[in-house]
Amino acid sequence: MHSLIEALVRHKSCSLIGMEKNTGKTVTLNFLLNHLPPHYRVAVTSIGLDGESQDQVTNTKKPEITLREGMLFATSEKHYLCRKMVSEIIDVSQERTALGRLVTAEVKQTGKVILSGPGSSQSVRRWMDEIEKKTDLILVDGALSRKSLASPTVSQSMILSTGAAYSANIDRLVRDTAYLVELIQLPLETQNEDNKIYLTGAVTNRVLESLMNDKTKADKEIVIQDFTKVFAEQLLWHRLTKNHHVSVKQKSELLAITVNPTAPNGMVLDSDKLCRMMYEATGVEAYDLMKVESLELNV
Amino acid sequence: MVESLELQSSASRRALMEQELMTSDTDIERLYSTLLTYLQPISDPKQELHIKTLQFRLTGIKDLRTTLINLAEHRVLDDIELFEIKHLAILTSEVEKQVEMLSIPCSLPQLDDIVAILDPEGLRIATFYIYDAYSDTLRQIRRQRELNPQDEELFVKMQQEEERIRLELSKQLHPLGQQIAAAYNALIDIDINLAKALQIKQMHLCMPTVGCTTSYADMWQPEVKAVLKEKKIEYQTNSITFGNQPTLIIGSNMGGKTVVLQTVALCQLLTQFGFGLPAREAQVAVKDEVSMAMADGQSIQSGLSSFAAEMVNINNIIQSARTDKRVLALIDEPARTTNPIEGTALVNGLIEVLQQTEQSVLMVTHYTVNAAGCHCYRVKGLNEGKMDYSLLPTTADEVPHEALNVARELGIDPEWLKKTEQYL
Numbered sequence: 001m002h003s004l005i006e007a008l009v010r011h012k013s014c015s016l017i018g019m020e021k022n023t024g025k026t027v028t029l030n031f032l033l034n035h036l037p038p039h040y041r042v043a044v045t046s047i048g049l050d051g052e053s054q055d056q057v058t059n060t061k062k063p064e065i066t067l068r069e070g071m072l073f074a075t076s077e078k079h080y081l082c083r084k085m086v087s088e089i090i091d092v093s094q095e096r097t098a099l100g101r102l103v104t105a106e107v108k109q110t111g112k113v114i115l116s117g118p119g120s121s122q123s124v125r126r127w128m129d130e131i132e133k134k135t136d137l138i139l140v141d142g143a144l145s146r147k148s149l150a151s152p153t154v155s156q157s158m159i160l161s162t163g164a165a166y167s168a169n170i171d172r173l174v175r176d177t178a179y180l181v182e183l184i185q186l187p188l189e190t191q192n193e194d195n196k197i198y199l200t201g202a203v204t205n206r207v208l209e210s211l212m213n214d215k216t217k218a219d220k221e222i223v224i225q226d227f228t229k230v231f232a233e234q235l236l237w238h239r240l241t242k243n244h245h246v247s248v249k250q251k252s253e254l255l256a257i258t259v260n261p262t263a264p265n266g267m268v269l270d271s272d273k274l275c276r277m278m279y280e281a282t283g284v285e286a287y288d289l290m291k292v293e294s295l296e297l298n299v
Numbered sequence: 300m301v302e303s304l305e306l307q308s309s310a311s312r313r314a315l316m317e318q319e320l321m322t323s324d325t326d327i328e329r330l331y332s333t334l335l336t337y338l339q340p341i342s343d344p345k346q347e348l349h350i351k352t353l354q355f356r357l358t359g360i361k362d363l364r365t366t367l368i369n370l371a372e373h374r375v376l377d378d379i380e381l382f383e384i385k386h387l388a389i390l391t392s393e394v395e396k397q398v399e400m401l402s403i404p405c406s407l408p409q410l411d412d413i414v415a416i417l418d419p420e421g422l423r424i425a426t427f428y429i430y431d432a433y434s435d436t437l438r439q440i441r442r443q444r445e446l447n448p449q450d451e452e453l454f455v456k457m458q459q460e461e462e463r464i465r466l467e468l469s470k471q472l473h474p475l476g477q478q479i480a481a482a483y484n485a486l487i488d489i490d491i492n493l494a495k496a497l498q499i500k501q502m503h504l505c506m507p508t509v510g511c512t513t514s515y516a517d518m519w520q521p522e523v524k525a526v527l528k529e530k531k532i533e534y535q536t537n538s539i540t541f542g543n544q545p546t547l548i549i550g551s552n553m554g555g556k557t558v559v560l561q562t563v564a565l566c567q568l569l570t571q572f573g574f575g576l577p578a579r580e581a582q583v584a585v586k587d588e589v590s591m592a593m594a595d596g597q598s599i600q601s602g603l604s605s606f607a608a609e610m611v612n613i614n615n616i617i618q619s620a621r622t623d624k625r626v627l628a629l630i631d632e633p634a635r636t637t638n639p640i641e642g643t644a645l646v647n648g649l650i651e652v653l654q655q656t657e658q659s660v661l662m663v664t665h666y667t668v669n670a671a672g673c674h675c676y677r678v679k680g681l682n683e684g685k686m687d688y689s690l691l692p693t694t695a696d697e698v699p700h701e702a703l704n705v706a707r708e709l710g711i712d713p714e715w716l717k718k719t720e721q722y723l
Contacts (some may be wrong), residue, residue: 081377084454086441088428089382094309094361103379108428109441110448 004159004287005035007255008137013128014159015047015142015152015252019177022165024260024289026063029141031258031289032159033067036137043072043131045117046141047124047152064112065141072135074104074127076116085111091130095123104131115141121151128154153226153250158184162278163260168267170274177257178281179234183227184254189247196221203230208240218243226250257286300521300565300574303502304494307357311490320571322587322625324509330573331506337496340401350493353397357490359390363483370476375462376469382427384472384479385417389425391482394489407485408478416471429461433468436460495574504575510582513567513627513659514540518578520562535688536579539563539676543584545653545660547670548690550678551701555688556663557593560629563661564591567627584659587624590616593631606636613649620656628653630662642666681705 008014014032018025029044036042044067067073067085075083077092077100086109093102097119104127117140118124128138142152152158160180167173189196197220199207211217222244224230230237240246257278261269271288278286306312321327340346366380376384388410395407414423419432431438440457447453472479498504502521517536524534537559539546548556566576570583592612616628633649634642643666653660654672679687681704703716703723 077379080379086428086457088426089378090426092361092379092382092386101379105428106426109444 001037002035002292003285004256004289005032007285008032008157008159009036009040011137011155011157011253011255012132013138013140013155014157014255015140015155016159016161017142017152018161019180020163020166022260022264023161023163024258025141025161026065027260027289028159028161028258029065029139031293032139033065033071040137041070041072041135042137042139043074043135044115044139044141045074045124045127046115047117047119047121047154064114066110066112067107068110069107071107072104072131073107073113073115074102074117074131075113077101077103079114079116080105083111083113085109085113087111087113093127095126102127117141121154124154151226151228151250153228153248153252155252157253157255159255159258160184160284161258161260164263164267164269165260168263168269170269170277173269173274174277174281175234177278179237180227181254181257181282181284183230184251186224186227186246186248186251188251189223189249190221190245192221195219196223199224199229201229203232205232205236208232208236212240212243221245221247223247223249254284257282257284259286259288260290261288300498300569303498304491305354305497306494307354307490308360308487310360310362311357311487311494313362314484314487315491318572320568321573322571322585324585327570327573327585328509334492334496334499334506334573334575336403337492338499340403341493341496341500346401349397349400353394353401353489353493356390356394356397357486357493359386360483360486360490361386363387363479367476367480367483370469370472370479373473374469375466376472377465378428381417381465381468382425384413385427386425387479387483387486388413388417389423391486394486398489403489405485405489408481410475410478410482413472413475413479416468429464433464434460437464499575502575502577505578505581507566507570507576507578507581507583509570509585511584512540512542512582513563513584514538514582515563515566515576515578516580518562518566518576518581520558520565521577523558524577537562537688537690539690541659541661541674543657543659544673545650545662546674546676547650547668548661548663548676548678549665549693550676551680551686552665552705553686554678554680555686556678557631559690560591560593560631560661560663564589564627564629585625586627586659588619589627589629590619591629591631592616592633593629604636606634609633609636617649617652617656620653620658620660626656626658628658628660630660632663632665635665639666643668681708 016025016028033042044065064084072090076097079099080103085107087105087107089103089105091104095102095118097116099116102118118127124140131138138155140152140155162173162177164173167176197217199222203224224246226248259271259274259278261271261274271291275286275288301315306315321330341350361383363383366376366383369376369380391407391410398405398407417427419430429437431441437457437460440453440460444450444453444457499506516538518538519534519536527534539559548559550556562577566578566581567583567586567589569576571585592609613630613633616630620626620628634645646664646666647668650668650673675693676690677693679689679691680701703719706716
């Protein structure tokens with residue numbers, strides 16, 4: 001069993017997030033689906049319609065996911081009706097997404113489907129609670145978009161996809177990924193009752209500046225909802241963390257980073273070097289899953 | 300009241316909000332006798348589990364309106380719509396069992412034919428896809444696909460065969476459309492009736508009888524009661540009876556007269572929507588229209604002053620009172636914003652006009668008016684510094700002069716009151 005799968009099966013749910021399009025989130029999802037033990041009951045959905053509207057702008061199709069017999073999935077009415085598989089409807093929710101109601105189904109014969117799931121953290125949570133008893137693992141194709149209302153921290157664990165599509169400059173790519181990893185790994189808020197400041201909305205540069213200029217707020221613990229709420233620049237953020245203990249209300253464990261060394265324009269980074277640098281900068285295992293798969297084929 | 304109703308599905312809520320006021324005595328009576336059949340099992344603690352199970356089943360009602368339209372218009376239903384119909388059919392038989400156990404008489408249509416159509420494998424579970432069992436061709440194509448999952452041609456063949464089956468199923472289901480719709484509406488009715496019955500039990504409401512006159516014993520305004528309960532103050536109930544003539548309510552300020560009007564309006568509407576009433580006992584005369592002239596109707600948008608807005612409003616009430624419609628008019632302190640001399644005259648005139656219409660009118664006024672031929676109620680008023688909100692029938696046209704006493708209780712500036720007394 002691949003070490004990534006070993007880490008994954010210790011959790012009941014996992015969100016996949018990507019730093020940019022074409023960083024290999026779909027590759028990661030397909031890798032996980034192919035490598036999980038065959039008896040494993042898996043349910044898959046996606047959060048946020050955000051990717052959808054963007055795709056319609058750039059005219060690239062949202063990727064289809066191949067699902068095997070016995071797997072459960074949830075997608076919108078529209079995408080359910082154009083699936084390329086045989087599947088049995090288990091439930092149709094009364095909640096509406098922009099693409100119609102949410103359909104939960106079981107795959108009867110392997111095939112492809114476009115995933116477009118619930119649009120908010122609460123509705124993902126509700127769906128996960130419903131489906132949990134029927135499954136060993138729930139995979140959520142999460143949007144790491146600033147526009148998404150749903151946070152990937154609804155699941156217990158997370159896998160981050162990054163790669164040359166984000167930046168072809170290897171140093172910048174590693175530095176920015178490490179910053180995101182640092183945010184993902186912010187500790188949960190302490191039990192300590194007082195001496196806390198709760199930041200409920202987005203944490204922007206301006207919020208940080210006014211916070212740091214306010215002497216009355218020095219030494220206080222700063223609690224934010226989750227890492228997706230941080231929009232501040234690295235430098236400013238690090239000035240904050242020097243003087244404050246910063247924590248989150250909700251987090252999930254980062255299992256691994258997957259890298260795609262190839263950029264859409266054809267530029268290719270050194271895969272081994274990239275994985276090594278990522279690991280050194282973050283302390284989190286980094287894999288080039290395409291390479292792992294091709295090695296497996298050769299064996 | 301609708302807010303506090305424990306409906307199990309959003310489809311029921313929508314159906315309830317789209318209901319129209321019932322104006323037929325027999326419809327209303329029939330509904331209350333149905334509610335009675337729900338109240339019996341609800342009050343039986345042994346049935347609690349069955350009620351809970353029924354409620355749980357009712358959460359499964361899905362909004363089928365679009366599907367029903369598509370079915371009626373001969374459209375080919377998609378997998379989701381076929382799933383919904385199958386789900387409804389199975390749900391109906393489950394609810395039927397539950398309702399039987401509670402001995403609530405309901406006429407749920409038999410949907411076994413539908414289950415048979417959509418459940419070719421006889422599994423009786425509420426899931427759906429185009430089963431292999433529908434056609435040998437489909438079964439064969441799917442078997443071939445297992446060997447060649449990438450074969451686009453096979454996929455297209457499978458889709459064509461599936462679509463043919465959908466068309467076939469839609470054709471078979473079309474004649475059963477009315478039964479499906481009837482089952483859907485019956486389930487919604489059960490959800491609404493159960494919620495109403497539970498509300499009656501929880502809020503200690505009563506079910507009214509229908510009669511020629513209206514009479515409420517110990518009625519209360521639920522919102523005000525809830526507010527008072529939070530402040531740990533007891534609510535004082537009122538009793539009132541009125542027929543087809545103007546009935547006046549007079550009495551001191553802060554005596555709860557407006558609340559009485561609101562409660563009467565609420566009870567009238569609750570009756571005609573078939574809810575329990577906030578009263579110990581009630582008899583209600585059914586109306587075609589409930590009109591209210593309350594509070595300050597000042598409207599900047601239409602450019603009317605508060606006096607003008609009120610006059611127009613009351614004028615509309617007079618016009619509809621003159622028609623054949625049975626009207627309940629509730630008028631709170633008419634002509635209060637103009638000078639008392641003309642105000643009193645306007646109210647006297649209004650009473651005479653409304654007397655001729657022989658409609659039910661409840662009117663609150665502070666003016667001394669000619670109340671001959673009217674029923675009259677007076678708020679008991681201040682009693683040893685405490686407000687007694689109960690309504691007493693009174694014959695006289697004496698209007699109590701308690702404004703100053705009430706103001707004193709409110710702690711109003713003593714100098715102002717002293718100066719005022721000099722003018723009386």
